[in-house]
Amino acid sequence: MLKAAFPGSFDPPTSGHINIIQRAASIFGELVVVVAENRQKKYLFNAEERVEMIRELVKDCKNVSVAVCDCLIVDYLKRNDIKLLLRGVRGLEDFSYEFELSVMNRTLDPDIETIFMTTDPEYFVIRSSAIKELASFDGNLHGMVPELVAKALKNKYNSISS
Ligand code: ADP
Numbered sequence: 001m002l003k004a005a006f007p008g009s010f011d012p013p014t015s016g017h018i019n020i021i022q023r024a025a026s027i028f029g030e031l032v033v034v035v036a037e038n039r040q041k042k043y044l045f046n047a048e049e050r051v052e053m054i055r056e057l058v059k060d061c062k063n064v065s066v067a068v069c070d071c072l073i074v075d076y077l078k079r080n081d082i083k084l085l086l087r088g089v090r091g092l093e094d095f096s097y098e099f100e101l102s103v104m105n106r107t108l109d110p111d112i113e114t115i116f117m118t119t120d121p122e123y124f125v126i127r128s129s130a131i132k133e134l135a136s137f138d139g140n141l142h143g144m145v146p147e148l149v150a151k152a153l154k155n156k157y158n159s160i161s162s
Contacts, residue, residue, distance in 0.1 A: 001029030001030065003030040003032070003084065004024065004028045004031050004032070004084035004085070004086045004115065005032045005033075005034050005082045005084070006020065006032070006033050007033075007034040007069065007085065008033075008035070009036050009041070009128065010033070010050045010053075010054060011045055011132075012045055012053060012145060012152065013050065013128075013146075014123070014128055014131055014149070015144055015146060016119055016120075016123035018058070018146060019119070019123055020088040020117050021058055021061065025061040028084070028086075029063060030063050030064075031064045032064075032065050032067055032080070033054055033058070033065070034067050034073065035050045035051050035066065036070075037069065037070040038070070044156060045152070047070075051066050051068060053152060056148060057146055057148065057149075074105050074112055083112060083113060084112075084115055085102070085113070086114075086116075087102070088116075088118075089117070089119065090118075090123075090126075091124070095116070101114075126145075131144055131145055132153070135156075136157050138154075138157075
């Protein structure tokens with residue numbers, strides 16, 4: 001049974017992320033969505049909030065679990081006996097970044113294989129940073145993030161501005 005990890009910031013999870021998770025869940029026997037908690041980074045949603053949103057969004061995928069990682073992903077994978085690392089790619093810009101990351105991870109641990117999954121065309125331009133910017137101006141997020149995430153973003157920006 002193939003077990004893979006899909007690591008990322010998911011700040012917030014978008015329809016592009018969920019699409020990758022659902023497609024991967026039908027390929028791998030087990031998929032762990034690994035939410036990064038990097039103390040050097042500033043997140044809009046804390047790790048617990050990101051985990052809760054993803055858990056709710058993928059609750060129908062019985063072979064998907066959600067975990068938090070506050071260390072190097074290669075260390076997390078080793079500790080959990082996972083050798084496949086899944087990453088999503090939207091285009092060439094993502095690919096060059098992801099390519100370097102995968103070479104770096106293989107240098108750190110030659111047992112790790114990175115697998116790339118290309119985005120479905122409708123999610124091509126969706127990225128968490130743009131979603132946050134749009135949400136901060138109360139823009140229409142329809143189709144870009146699940147309803148639950150759109151509500152969470154609205155609440156977050158309302159609480160920041162009040
Ligand atoms: P990170 O900070 O690790 O890049 P992200 O949450 O931005 O975390 O992305 C996690 C993974 O999901 C990355 O592999 C990224 O390329 C992929 N991804 C993000 N948005 C999309 C999308 N719209 N379609 C496909 N893959 C995506």
